[in-house]
Amino acid sequence: MSTSSSAPDTSAPALEMKAVRKVYRMGDADIIALDHASLTVQHDEIVALVGPSGSGKTTLCSIAGGILGATEGRVVVAGDDITDYDAKQLTKFRQERVGFVFQSVNLVPFLTARENLLVVDELGRRTGAAARARADQLLEELGLADRRNNLPSQLSGGQRQRVAIGRALMNEPRLVLFDEPTSALDTQLGEQVMELIRNEMKSRGTAAIVVTHDERITHFCDRSVHIVDGHLDAA
Amino acid sequence: MKLALRELVRRPGRFATATVILTLIAVLLMFLGGLLDGLIRESTGAIRAQSGDLIVYSDTAQASFLRSRIEPDTRATVDAVDGVERTGGIGVVQLGARVPGNGPRDLASVALFGYEIAPDGVPDVPADGQAWADDILKADGVEVGDELLLGPARSPVTVAGFVSDTPYNSQGSLWASPATWRTVLTANRPDAQLADDVFQSLIVEVAPGADVGDVATAIDAATGDTETFTIDDAINAIPGVEEQQGTFNQIIGVTVVIGLVVIALFFALLTVERTGLYGVLKALGARSGTIFAGVVAQAVAVTLVAAVVAGGLALLLDAVIPPGSIPLLVTPTRIVTSTVLLLVAAIVGCAFSLRRVLRVDPASAIGSGS
Ligand SMILES: Nc1ncnc2c1ncn2[C@@H]1O[C@H](COP(=O)(O)OP(=O)(O)O)[C@@H](O)[C@H]1O
Ligand SMILES: [Mg+2]
Numbered sequence: 001m002s003t004s005s006s007a008p009d010t011s012a013p014a015l016e017m018k019a020v021r022k023v024y025r026m027g028d029a030d031i032i033a034l035d036h037a038s039l040t041v042q043h044d045e046i047v048a049l050v051g052p053s054g055s056g057k058t059t060l061c062s063i064a065g066g067i068l069g070a071t072e073g074r075v076v077v078a079g080d081d082i083t084d085y086d087a088k089q090l091t092k093f094r095q096e097r098v099g100f101v102f103q104s105v106n107l108v109p110f111l112t113a114r115e116n117l118l119v120v121d122e123l124g125r126r127t128g129a130a131a132r133a134r135a136d137q138l139l140e141e142l143g144l145a146d147r148r149n150n151l152p153s154q155l156s157g158g159q160r161q162r163v164a165i166g167r168a169l170m171n172e173p174r175l176v177l178f179d180e181p182t183s184a185l186d187t188q189l190g191e192q193v194m195e196l197i198r199n200e201m202k203s204r205g206t207a208a209i210v211v212t213h214d215e216r217i218t219h220f221c222d223r224s225v226h227i228v229d230g231h232l233d234a235a
Numbered sequence: 236m237k238l239a240l241r242e243l244v245r246r247p248g249r250f251a252t253a254t255v256i257l258t259l260i261a262v263l264l265m266f267l268g269g270l271l272d273g274l275i276r277e278s279t280g281a282i283r284a285q286s287g288d289l290i291v292y293s294d295t296a297q298a299s300f301l302r303s304r305i306e307p308d309t310r311a312t313v314d315a316v317d318g319v320e321r322t323g324g325i326g327v328v329q330l331g332a333r334v335p336g337n338g339p340r341d342l343a344s345v346a347l348f349g350y351e352i353a354p355d356g357v358p359d360v361p362a363d364g365q366a367w368a369d370d371i372l373k374a375d376g377v378e379v380g381d382e383l384l385l386g387p388a389r390s391p392v393t394v395a396g397f398v399s400d401t402p403y404n405s406q407g408s409l410w411a412s413p414a415t416w417r418t419v420l421t422a423n424r425p426d427a428q429l430a431d432d433v434f435q436s437l438i439v440e441v442a443p444g445a446d447v448g449d450v451a452t453a454i455d456a457a458t459g460d461t462e463t464f465t466i467d468d469a470i471n472a473i474p475g476v477e478e479q480q481g482t483f484n485q486i487i488g489v490t491v492v493i494g495l496v497v498i499a500l501f502f503a504l505l506t507v508e509r510t511g512l513y514g515v516l517k518a519l520g521a522r523s524g525t526i527f528a529g530v531v532a533q534a535v536a537v538t539l540v541a542a543v544v545a546g547g548l549a550l551l552l553d554a555v556i557p558p559g560s561i562p563l564l565v566t567p568t569r570i571v572t573s574t575v576l577l578l579v580a581a582i583v584g585c586a587f588s589l590r591r592v593l594r595v596d597p598a599s600a601i602g603s604g605s
Contacts (some may be wrong), residue, residue: 067518068595069509094597097522104598108238110245122237123521167519178580 012079014175014207015041015064022059022230027172033059035230036073041175044205046198048218051227058103059209060179060227064209067165077117078174099168099176099222103183103211105160107152113163114139114148121169122216129168138166140197158189169200177200178210182217194220208233236517239529243536253501254537258495261545261577264487268569270547271483273562274405277477279470280369281403284354287323287438288447288467293456294462298472300327300435300593307432309458318454323352324413324434328420329406330386332514334376343375346403347392348387348417352438357398360412365395372407373397374557383409386423393538404475405562439463491576496536498584502578506530506588513592514600527592531585538581542574 022034033056041047044095049057062068063075066082082093107116114135121131139148142162152160161181168176177208178197182190194210198220201208210221218224228232243250276283282290296303305324313322326349331342332409347366353359357367368377377383381394392409401408409421413434421428429435443452451463466473471477506513513526552564 017356062598065518079542091517091520091522094518094598100518102515102518106511106600108512109513111238115241119238119516121520123516123519123525171520 001077004132005099011043013040013068013076014078015039016074016076017060017064017207018074018076020060020063020070022056022063022068023071033230034063036069037227037230038073039225039232041207041209043174043207044161044202045223046201046208046210046221048221048224049227050211050218050224051214056230057060057213057227058179059230061100061209061211063101064175065177066093067100087178090098095120096171099171099173101164101168101176101178101181103179105152105157105164105184107160107167108190109152112151112168112194113155113159114145116152116163117166117170120167122172124165134170135166138169141200142166158185158193160174160232161193163198165193166199169204169206170210172204174204176206176208177235178208180211180213182212182214187216190214190217191220236525236529236532238538244531249416249505250533250537253497254541256434256497257494257577258542258544258548259572260490261541262548264463264490264494264564264573264577265545265549265565266552267490267567268573269553270561271470271480271487272566272569273564273600274483275404275476277371277402277474277562278402279314279403279475280401280475281327281348281354281408282466282470283464284356285438285466286440287311287466288441289439289451289454289463289465291322291437291439291461292336292435294386294455294460294564296436297460297474298443298462298464298469299474300325301427301436302331304429305434305437305461306457307381309461310432310434312439312453313437313461316450316457318442318450318453319349320442321352321440323350323431323438323440324436325350325352325438326413326416326420326429326435327403328386328424329404330411330419330423332386332392333384333389335383337376340400341375343372343377343383344406345383345409347387347409347411347414347416347419348403349411349434350438351413352440353383354401354410356577357401357410358396359394363409363412364393365417366409366411366415367396367398368394368409369407369546370397370399371512375407377558379408381461381481387571388422390418390422390508392418392419393570413461413479428572438531444486466589478545487576492577494577495580495584498538498581499587501589502530502534503591506591507597510599512589513595517595517597518600523593523595524593527585527589530588530592531582534581534585535578538577542570546570546574551558 002191004038017039020037022029052055078186095202105182150186180191194217292298292303327346329346332345334343379394383392441447454463455461550564553563556563
């Protein structure tokens with residue numbers, strides 16, 4: 001039924017957005033957050049999305065990740081056209097195809113680092129032992145092996161950010177959306193996290209969009225796309 | 236679900252207030268139920284203990300012994316009805332009893348029965364002047380061998396031994412011979428005195444294989460002036476029993492509704508508080524149904540904890556309250572039914588949060604955040 005359960009086409013672009021428009025209705029006023037935005041992200045590409053505050057970066061990520069619907073245009077993620085998905089199909093799509101690292105870290109406060117990763121499996125595929133092995137491997141890679149049983153309140157900001165990255169990778173997504181992953185970190189930590197993101201993406205061949213308004217970290221990405229007032233440049 | 240139960244375990248403090256309030260409500264519920272059961276037990280024991288199948292009153296008696304009279308010819312008619320194996324006369328008089336060693340104004344309330352067919356747990360008819368006493372009279376200081384002086388006439392009756400669970404109208408029963416009962420009745424209630432062989436009521440044993448309901452109908456048809464009840468119907472027909480049940484069940488109903496409101500409010504607030512968390516979970520692919528199931532699981536868990544604690548407290552209360560003071564009877568059945576009522580209230584209460592859970596927008600997770 002849902003195309004997201006078909007075998008993924010691994011060489012298809014991770015994201016194809018075609019002439020996407022997003023209008024928020026605020027009472028009588030319409031806010032055009034995205035205007036005819038077209039963007040293709042290749043299956044193993046890391047794209048930096050750079051733009052000032054309020055330019056539509058978060059909106060673009062939300063649409064690419066099946067959290068928001070576009071007002072106009074088409075959205076295809078890893079070969080699945082999600083444009084006309086209903087809420088149920090989008091839920092399943094988010095479970096299986098994409099990973100998010102939110103602007104605010106948003107870990108579940110009463111779960112340990114490891115349990116925060118396992119939540120993704122409990123809500124989705126329920127693979128059990130396989131998920132536990134994957135969580136342990138991710139925590140190891142992210143340098144959190146000795147922190148796996150700590151609650152978020154017992155972790156530093158950088159460690160929390162790394163847990164969030166691990167959580168985004170738990171479902172083996174085709175596309176990971178990082179919304180300002182370094183904005184809460186100092187420069188040095190921010191660069192460490194970016195390096196980690198790049199390594200994780202490249203070793204898996206996973207595509208990513210990294211939102212930032214910091215030009216200095218774009219060199220960790222394969223290319224940069226600029227957004228101003230909902231318009232993407234043609235980079 | 237797992238997530239919700241983990242939250243319960245990791246953050247018990249969050250649920251403490253609700254648990255304490257629900258525990259108090261559950262205690263109240265079990266206490267009220269126990270009180271009702273105790274009152275009913277103390278009102279109905281003498282009838283419940285009857286080993287016969289039917290009980291025959293005059294048709295004007297409205298199931299009250301005191302208003303009923305069965306003449307010997309009526310009894311003969313009943314004896315002749317098909318399916319009647321045996322009949323036994325029964326009658327009661329309610330009086331104050333002076334207990335040896337108690338002050339002159341410290342009377343024990345007793346219901347002296349004269350009987351022919353021994354109720355369950357009551358030995359055969361004792362010698363004239365003696366009686367088997369219900370053990371709730373122990374609370375009044377009654378002991379085996381005591382000579383009780385009944386009523387204004389101070390009619391003496393000696394306690395031959397104790398029996399259990401036979402009280403009548405919340406009074407301790409004394410089970411005596413028909414002759415003793417008639418003597419005491421005549422001495423203390425001259426207006427209600429009955430000739431020899433006249434009883435207030437008849438206990439009927441139905442022949443094996445005969446249909447109890449059919450025999451009851453046949454008895455009333457044959458006599459023309461009796462109303463015959465099965466023992467179960469007679470219990471409910473005891474004046475006051477239905478009224479007590481109705482009143483208590485209304486109070487119990489209101490208490491359950493209060494429990495429902497507490498749960499509804501508590502989990503509605505909790506759901507509002509957790510909008511952000513639910514947004515994140517939805518963004519990660521959680522279905523609304525999964526999240527709502529978690530809310531219900533928490534409500535059920537909190538209610539179960541409250542019910543278990545309350546059940547323990549109710550049993551403790553039952554053990555601590557001296558017998559004869561408050562008619563409290565805490566049974567496993569009452570604890571279980573109270574728990575089930577509260578669980579239903581909890582689940583219905585959660586339903587008020589369903590709409591809010593459905594409305595949580597995963598987009599709220601990703602926005603500018605805090
Ligand atoms: N839920 C919303 N309702 C109305 N307007 C919104 C909403 N979310 C974002 N916007 C508006 O859309 C524009 C783009 O927002 P956003 O995508 O969050 O930008 P960025 O992430 O680049 O800061 C802004 O003008 C913002 O105010
Ligand atoms: Mg943003």
